[in-house]
Amino acid sequence: MAIKVTSRSLEILIAISHGAEEKLGPQIESQLRKAIRTGTLHPGAPIPSTRDLATQLGVSRPIVVDAYAQLAAEGYLTLRQGARPRVSASAPTAAARAPIPARAEPRVRFDFLPAVPDLASFPRAAWLAATRDALATMRDAELGLSDPHGCAVLREALAEYLGRARGVVCDAEQIVITSGFAQGRALAARALVARGAKRLAVEDPGYSEWQTIVAAGLKLAPVTLDESGMRIDALERASADAVLVTPAHQFPTGVVMSGERRTALVGWLRARETVAIEDDYDAEFRYDRAPVGALQSLEPERVIYCGTASKMLAPVLRIGWLVVPYHLLRAVQAEQLLADYGVSRIEQHALARMFASGEMDRHLRRMRSRYRARRDALLDALAAELPEAEVQGIAAGLHATVVLSGDDDERAILEEARRRGIALEILGQHRLVPRAGSATLLLGYARMPEATMRVAVRELRDAIRSARSTAASRIG
Amino acid sequence: MAIKVTSRSLEILIAISHGAEEKLGPQIESQLRKAIRTGTLHPGAPIPSTRDLATQLGVSRPIVVDAYAQLAAEGYLTLRQGARPRVSASAPTAAARAPIPARAEPRVRFDFLPAVPDLASFPRAAWLAATRDALATMRDAELGLSDPHGCAVLREALAEYLGRARGVVCDAEQIVITSGFAQGRALAARALVARGAKRLAVEDPGYSEWQTIVAAGLKLAPVTLDESGMRIDALERASADAVLVTPAHQFPTGVVMSGERRTALVGWLRARETVAIEDDYDAEFRYDRAPVGALQSLEPERVIYCGTASKMLAPVLRIGWLVVPYHLLRAVQAEQLLADYGVSRIEQHALARMFASGEMDRHLRRMRSRYRARRDALLDALAAELPEAEVQGIAAGLHATVVLSGDDDERAILEEARRRGIALEILGQHRLVPRAGSATLLLGYARMPEATMRVAVRELRDAIRSARSTAASRIG
Numbered sequence: 044m045a046i047k048v049t050s051r052s053l054e055i056l057i058a059i060s061h062g063a064e065e066k067l068g069p070q071i072e073s074q075l076r077k078a079i080r081t082g083t084l085h086p087g088a089p090i091p092s093t094r095d096l097a098t099q100l101g102v103s104r105p106i107v108v109d110a111y112a113q114l115a116a117e118g119y120l121t122l123r124q125g126a127r128p129r130v131s132a133s134a135p136t137a138a139a140r141a142p143i144p145a146r147a148e149p150r151v152r153f154d155f156l157p158a159v160p161d162l163a164s165f166p167r168a169a170w171l172a173a174t175r176d177a178l179a180t181m182r183d184a185e186l187g188l189s190d191p192h193g194c195a196v197l198r199e200a201l202a203e204y205l206g207r208a209r210g211v212v213c214d215a216e217q218i219v220i221t222s223g224f225a226q227g228r229a230l231a232a233r234a235l236v237a238r239g240a241k242r243l244a245v246e247d248p249g250y251s252e253w254q255t256i257v258a259a260g261l262k263l264a265p266v267t268l269d270e271s272g273m274r275i276d277a278l279e280r281a282s283a284d285a286v287l288v289t290p291a292h293q294f295p296t297g298v299v300m301s302g303e304r305r306t307a308l309v310g311w312l313r314a315r316e317t318v319a320i321e322d323d324y325d326a327e328f329r330y331d332r333a334p335v336g337a338l339q340s341l342e343p344e345r346v347i348y349c350g351t352a353s354k355m356l357a358p359v360l361r362i363g364w365l366v367v368p369y370h371l372l373r374a375v376q377a378e379q380l381l382a383d384y385g386v387s388r389i390e391q392h393a394l395a396r397m398f399a400s401g402e403m404d405r406h407l408r409r410m411r412s413r414y415r416a417r418r419d420a421l422l423d424a425l426a427a428e429l430p431e432a433e434v435q436g437i438a439a440g441l442h443a444t445v446v447l448s449g450d451d452d453e454r455a456i457l458e459e460a461r462r463r464g465i466a467l468e469i470l471g472q473h474r475l476v477p478r479a480g481s482a483t484l485l486l487g488y489a490r491m492p493e494a495t496m497r498v499a500v501r502e503l504r505d506a507i508r509s510a511r512s513t514a515a516s517r518i519g
Numbered sequence: 520m521a522i523k524v525t526s527r528s529l530e531i532l533i534a535i536s537h538g539a540e541e542k543l544g545p546q547i548e549s550q551l552r553k554a555i556r557t558g559t560l561h562p563g564a565p566i567p568s569t570r571d572l573a574t575q576l577g578v579s580r581p582i583v584v585d586a587y588a589q590l591a592a593e594g595y596l597t598l599r600q601g602a603r604p605r606v607s608a609s610a611p612t613a614a615a616r617a618p619i620p621a622r623a624e625p626r627v628r629f630d631f632l633p634a635v636p637d638l639a640s641f642p643r644a645a646w647l648a649a650t651r652d653a654l655a656t657m658r659d660a661e662l663g664l665s666d667p668h669g670c671a672v673l674r675e676a677l678a679e680y681l682g683r684a685r686g687v688v689c690d691a692e693q694i695v696i697t698s699g700f701a702q703g704r705a706l707a708a709r710a711l712v713a714r715g716a717k718r719l720a721v722e723d724p725g726y727s728e729w730q731t732i733v734a735a736g737l738k739l740a741p742v743t744l745d746e747s748g749m750r751i752d753a754l755e756r757a758s759a760d761a762v763l764v765t766p767a768h769q770f771p772t773g774v775v776m777s778g779e780r781r782t783a784l785v786g787w788l789r790a791r792e793t794v795a796i797e798d799d800y801d802a803e804f805r806y807d808r809a810p811v812g813a814l815q816s817l818e819p820e821r822v823i824y825c826g827t828a829s830k831m832l833a834p835v836l837r838i839g840w841l842v843v844p845y846h847l848l849r850a851v852q853a854e855q856l857l858a859d860y861g862v863s864r865i866e867q868h869a870l871a872r873m874f875a876s877g878e879m880d881r882h883l884r885r886m887r888s889r890y891r892a893r894r895d896a897l898l899d900a901l902a903a904e905l906p907e908a909e910v911q912g913i914a915a916g917l918h919a920t921v922v923l924s925g926d927d928d929e930r931a932i933l934e935e936a937r938r939r940g941i942a943l944e945i946l947g948q949h950r951l952v953p954r955a956g957s958a959t960l961l962l963g964y965a966r967m968p969e970a971t972m973r974v975a976v977r978e979l980r981d982a983i984r985s986a987r988s989t990a991a992s993r994i995g
Contacts, residue, residue: 072877113881162659170865171654178647183638186835222698226859258857359662359864381734383702387863388835389646401552405589 067102071110079119079130088130090120152464153499157442157487158294158325158354164410165357169402170393177392185392191385192376193220193364200398201364205350209326210336212343213366219375222386223363224324224351225255228287230382231320231347231365232259234374235285240317244283246273248473250294250322256287265475268293272300275307286311286319290338291326295473295485297436297444305338312345318368320347325354327407329439330415344368347375352394354441355407362386362394414441420493421486424500429507441489444470447507451482455510463506465499543578547586555595555606564606566596628940629975633918633963634770634801634830640886641833645878646869653868661868667861668852669696669840676874677840681826685802686812688819689842695851698862699839700800700827701731704763706858707796707823707841708735710850711761716793720759722749724949726770726798732763741951744769748776751783762787762795766814767802771949771961773912773920781814788821794844796823801830803883805915806891820844823851828870830917831883838862838870890917896969897962900976905983918963920946923983927958931986939982941975 078084090096093111097104111128114120121131185194198215205211221227232243236259243256247265256263264281267274273288288308290300300308312319321338329335339346348366367375379385397403418437425432425445436444447453453469460467470483484503491499554560566572569587573580587604590596597607661670674691681687697703708719712735719732723741732739740757743750749764764784766776776784788795797814805811815822824842843851855861873879897919901910905921912920923929929945936943946959960979967975 069877076877113877113884159663162662165659165662167654171651174650175647178643181835183641186638186641186833187635188834222859222862229858255857357662358664358860359657361859361861361863381731382705382858383698383837384834385837386698387837387866390863390866401548401589408589 067100068106068110068113071096071100071107072113075110075114076119079114084130086130086132089127090130092128150464151466153466153495153502154490155442155465155467155486155488155499155503156490157468157485159487159489160354160357160441161410161413161489162357162359163490164413165359166402166406169397169406170356173393173396173400173402174389176396177389181389181392185388188384189388191383192379193218193385194388194391194395197391197395200395201350204398204403205337205348205366209323209334209350210340211348211366212340213348217366217369217372219365219367219372219379220386220391221363221365221379222361222383223353223358224322224349225252226382227349227351227363227365228320228322229255229259230375230378231349231367232256232261233378234367234371235318235320236260237374237378238371240284242281242283242285243320244273244278244281244286245475246288246293247475248295248470249287249475250289250324251473251475253475263475268296268298270298271304272298273304273308275304275311278308278311284315285317287322288319288338289322289324291323291329291335292436292438292440294322294324294440295442295444295468295470297438297440297442299335299438300338305341308338309342309345312342318345318347318371320349322349324349324351325440327355328411328414328441330411330418331438334439339366344370347371355403356397360390360394362390414489416493417488417491417496418443420496421488421491421500424497427497428500428504442485442487445484445486447482447484449481450511451507452510452514453482453484455514456482456484456507459506459510459513460503463502465503465506467503543576544582544586544589547572547576547583548589551586551590552595555590560606562606562608565603566606568604626940627942629942629971629978630966631918631941631943631962631964631975631979632966633944633961635963635965636830636833636917637886637889637965638833638835639966640889641835642878642882645873645882646832649869649872649876649878650865652872653865657865657868661864664860665864667859668855669694669861670864670867670871673867673871676871677826680874680879681813681824681842685799685810685826686816687824687842688816689824693842693845693848695841695843695848695855696862696867697839697841697855698837698859699829699834700798700825701728702858703825703827703839703841704796704798705731705735706851706854707825707843708732708737709854710847711794711796712736713850713854714847716760718757718759718761719796720749720754720757720762721951722764722769723951724771724946725763725951726765726800727949727951729951739951744772744774746774747780748774749780749784751780751787754784754787760791761793763798764795764814765798765800767799767805767811768912768914768916770798770800770916771918771920771944771946773914773916773918775811775914776814781817784814785818785821788818794821794823794847796825798825800825800827801916803831804887804890804917806887806894807914810915815842820846823847831879832873836866836870838866890965892969893964893967893972894919896972897964897967897976900973903973904976904980917965918961921960921962923958923960925957926987927983928986928990929958929960931990932958932960932983935982935986935989936979939978941979941982943979 093104093107097107111120111122115122119131121129195215197220198218201218202213202215221230232255241262242264243261244264244266246268253263264283266277266281272290272293278286290305292299308319319338323337326334337348339348345368349363351363352360365375421443422434422437425434431448433446434443435446453471457469468485470485569580569583573583587596587598591598595607597605671691673696674694677694678689678691697706708731717738718740719737720740720742722744729739740759742753742757748766748769754762766781768775784795795814799813802810813824815824821844825839827839828836841851894913898910898913901908901921907924909922910919911922929947933945944961946961
């Protein structure tokens with residue numbers, strides 16, 4: 044049944060259903076709230092007394108009293124003893140709320156951006172189930188400020204997983220849960236500075252967001268790469284106090300650091316009596332064979348290992364982890380206490396459950412085959428449409444490195460691709476020291492369905508060709 | 520039906536139920552996983568071939584093949600073409616996992632610690648529902664790295680809520696979502712340092728975790744209080760570049776800053792052309808009348824407002840917010856980018872839904888009356904058991920300030936209380952400049968059920984008496 048609520052010339056209908064899942068009180072609340080928000084009932088407008096409305100709706104008066112009290116608490120109604128209830132003069136109406144300027148996003152038709160996983164594959168149902176489990180089992184005390192460095196249940200799950208999947212050698216206590224790689228890198232860098240480090244050797248080209256490292260007080264010492272990974276002879280010359288590396292799948296070149304090179308790097312760490320920060324960002328995705336173990340497994344006391352849930356699941360979670368040698372653990376934990384009091388305990392427990400239940404392994408296995416299929420589709424499309432291109436770094440990860448001829452201008456290609464709605468990156472964007480070389484494109488395939496791949500690559504080919512012809516016409 | 524899986528002398532049973540909710544494959548997986556984890560099936564042990572097991576269980580072979588593949592992916596099994604499947608040599612067994620040393624926690628019988636909300640009242644069901652809504656409606660793109668400074672949906676909900684509940688004047692864009700007050704305070708302090716601030720005036724006694732402010736590069740200028748809040752004459756003399764205040768409910772004294780004092784503080788901000796950091800940590804809980812609006816509402820362009828979900832819901836969430844004047848917004852956002860890429864987007868969306876659905880107001884209304892009842896029970900118990908005590912700061916918040924006689928030794932009382940399993944804090948713990956004065960206890964009542972209050976206070980009274988007698992006997 045429904046009744047009219049009149050306010051001056053306006054009138055709205057309130058309809059309640061006794062069968063409905065939602066209780067009667069909330070039904071009344073939400074309809075009045077909506078009417079006020081939308082301005083159908085305007086500020087100051089009188090509304091029926093609780094007795095009046097209860098009678099008309101045929102519900103018990105306390106239900107209406109409670110609904111009105113709730114709306115008053117929310118600032119929608121003004122209730123005064125003996126006076127007619129009114130919409131409060133300061134009631135939040137849609138009009139009153141400050142409009143948010145929409146951020147202008149360039150329309151992307153084909154998304155080849157590297158290092159972003161397939162967001163459409165985020166296991167929403169599994170994550171919700173894990174959250175339900177967490178909320179059902181966490182003790183009240185665990186809703187307070189427990190260990191800011193991470194919940195024991197997640198540290199244990201990670202110690203077990205990293206041990207078996209990545210060969211990481213650690214006790215659960217050595218794990219520090221962070222709000223993602225960004226924070227982990229910042230904490231590690233600050234801890235090294237606190238221990239007197241001044242120069243950090245980094246891969247060039249490399250993951251190019253250096254601001255946190257510089258802000259932490261470290262100078263950058265760029266070290267070149269070859270097909271085996273970071274060049275240790277160049278590292279020797281860099282006179283650095285520590286080094287940041289991505290051995291499993293170097294970003295952006297996609298090189299997997301060779302065994303010999305890893306041994307040489309460990310030798311350097313021992314000789315310098317220093318540590319490496321190992322960014323293991325997408326090591327779960329290795330396609331040709333079992334993933335190479337982490338560098339950390341070779342020299343646990345000289346490596347700060349960084350992992351993240353961003354590639355395994357989605358960046359949305361903001362959960363990452365550091366595995367820290369005991370001699371640096373206090374320093375890293377001290378830096379974390381200066382940053383914040385840690386990551387949502389509910390999501391930490393949920394993530395722990397994803398591991399414990401085997402859901403994480405199941406998800407990773409599913410994603411590994413999905414990504415392999417997309418990688419293969421990209422390789423086929425490139426072979427067909429860009430036979431002249433040399434494709435590298437495809438053994439693992441979420442992107443391929445496509446080397447074109449030395450005559451091509453990668454920035455011109457980037458621009459032309461943008462114009463055509465193709466999002467991608469180029470090697471030049473990730474160089475510390477500018478260096479001439481063949482034009483090189485970074486194509487992330489994680490979010491590109493096989494069906495679209497051929498069309499996308501054909502569009503990319505056209506972009507490359509028109510960039511070439513523009514260049515030619517400039518010369519001519 | 521069930522079959523024996525034999526491994527040397529050991530044997531385990533695998534039972535599968537075709538009726539069960541869980542699919543057949545996962546049933547087989549989980550039982551094998553359990554047997555391996557618990558060591559019933561030890562590393563290297565042979566297990567039946569997929570054909571063999573499928574026949575015995577009477578299920579189709581692909582089911583077993585898939586189950587084995589999953590377990591192999593998890594590192595439990597070794598599968599080799601033509602060879603008998605085995606438990607992998609490196610299978611993660613319970614024994615192999617590093618044991619976590621249990622943290623020794625002092626046994627607390629009566630918890631009077633201030634500034635912690637009632638964790639037992641966390642609305643688990645409502646939070647789960649909000650999370651379900653968030654996961655059901657977030658677009659895939661929103662699972663990536665959206666705006667690191669906060670999701671628009673939460674900023675809008677907060678702008679609306681803070682405007683109506685706290686009188687905060689802001690656009691949604693001025694809100695920066697943080698991982699809680701700890702990070703918010705650090706970002707604000709760093710932004711002020713970046714703008715040249717050197718000395719920060721702080722309330723003494725005050726919220727005593729100063730390390731982040733000092734680490735940010737600010738010197739502390741302690742300013743005394745009286746019954747109207749921070750003394751502005753003392754502030755004048757402190758020659759500070761900015762000030763940190765808790766006007767709604769000063770911690771630890773519980774003083775609510777008077778209107779005159781607020782006006783005087785705004786006068787100082789204008790004269791100095793500087794800003795205040797307003798910590799509005801538990802302002803939702805005002806018992807005698809409608810909460811006093813935030814200081815920010817008096818001078819929006821000269822106040823960085825800090826709020827948190829820790830007291831509203833529970834510290835477990837690690838979500839807080841800053842409302843930043845436009846002229847400081849870029850500086851604060853820049854500091855955040857150096858810290859991390861923001862807070863879990865799923866929890867941000869869930870929190871936004873808590874506000875939009877009215878669940879947050881409903882929860883706060885429930886908690887306000889629950890806390891008021893506990894506060895009243897504490898006051899009754901104190902009146903009966905400690906009539907000599909003067910109780911202050913009870914108009915708002917989650918704790919009462921209990922002033923004893925000048926002869927009492929608050930540290931001795933703290934120690935004696937600890938011995939009796941009573942957790943509380945004393946004023947001396949929060950003084951920057953040591954100062955003689957009446958012994959003062961801080962009693963948080965948020966987590967103390969009314970039924971327990973009398974017993975707890977009686978125990979506290981005994982602690983105080985025995986501390987007095989010990990002191991007396993030392994003198995005599």
